[in-house]
Amino acid sequence: MRIDLHTHSTASDGTDTPARLVANAAAAGLDVVALTDHDTVGGHAEAVAALPEGLTLVTGAELSCRVDGIGVHMLAYLFDPAEPELARERELVRDDRVPRAKAMVRKLQELGVPVTWEQVARIAGDGSVGRPHVATALVELGVVGSVSDAFAPAWLGDGGRAYAGKHELDPFDAVRLVKAAGGVTVFAHPMAVKRGRVVPEAVIAGLAEAGLDGIEVDHMDHDEPARARLRALAAELDLLPTGSSDYHGTRKTVRLGEYTTDPEIYGEITRRATGAFPVPGAGGALQA
Template structure:
């Protein structure tokens, strides 16, 4: 059984539509796929309607958080999308994306990068505009070679010259909201140092004490030693350890199923979620 619990569609910053994503997941030999677009559930209905026979869809979202000035992401699974408090926070984050992205484009132009806001909007299409769309515009203009090259101190990483902060949840508030909506919370790529500063392991322990369900241990941005360390930390803290591709379509060199979650861990996530149920094709 092959299970991938972290993917993105055109509802946020992926390049596959939700329907394309589930079809591609089935073609990649997955049995279970989670759609976890950034701060939105806009792609869930389309993905569910297009679900191929034999594939199970786990509904979710990747929530933007910040702790002591450090950005982090929380994967929320099987929550009630209509729960008003969590829905309101997702809306606040989404509403902040446009002025934030516009400000980053302005900073980049001041640094001599010849991209335009209209160009970024074209790349984003119907999705929620974000940094990957800005990075793709930079690739189009030949400023950088790959989207990943934009996420550095030189450009739009968390400590980069053109970075602009956004509305983000306190992760402890995020846990409360996810749990209040019947969901399951997993800390996404918690020790991905290549993305910028990471929270200390003591903070993961504090989040575990506050109700965190798991950590995403197996991820492309964790080297083998880090993956091993996170599996050990999960065992020490009584957390689930998941694995996922963090697929974004053609925008990043990640394939569906590059990393997967053990069936028994997925079964526990499905059992804990009470705000929604997995959808089977």
């Protein structure tokens, strides 16, 4: 059983539509895929409608958080999307994305980069605009070689020359809100040092005490020593260790199912969730 619990679609900053993503997930031999767009559940309905037979969809979102000045991403699974407090926080984050992206464009222009808001808006399309869209603009202009290069401190990384902040949740509040909405939380790529500063292990321990369910261990941004340490930390803190691709379509080189979650861990995630349930595929049609 092959399970990938972290993917993105055009509802946020991926390049596959939700319908295309589930079709590609089935083609990649996955049995379970989670759609975890940034701060939105806007792609879920399309993904469910197109869900192929034999593939199960886990609904979720990747919540933007910050603690002690460090950006944190919290994967939230199988929560009730209509729970009002969590829905309000997601809306606040989404509403702040456009002003933030425009601020990054202005900073880049001040640095002499000929990027425009129109270019970034074109790249984002109907998705929830974010840093990867600005990063893609830098790739198009030849300023950097890849989206990952754009996230370096020289450009869009936390505290970088063209970085701009936005409304973000405290991760402790995120854990509380997701739990109140019947969901399960997993700390995404906690040791992705190439993205910037990471939180100390004491913060992860505090989150575990506050109800955090798991940590993402197997991820493209974790080298082998980081994975070994995270696996040990998960055991120490009684957290569920997951593995996921963090697939963004053509925006990243990682493939669907390149990293996966153990079926027993997936089973525990579904047992803990009460806000929503995995959706089995019924042979839905791929939308154009």
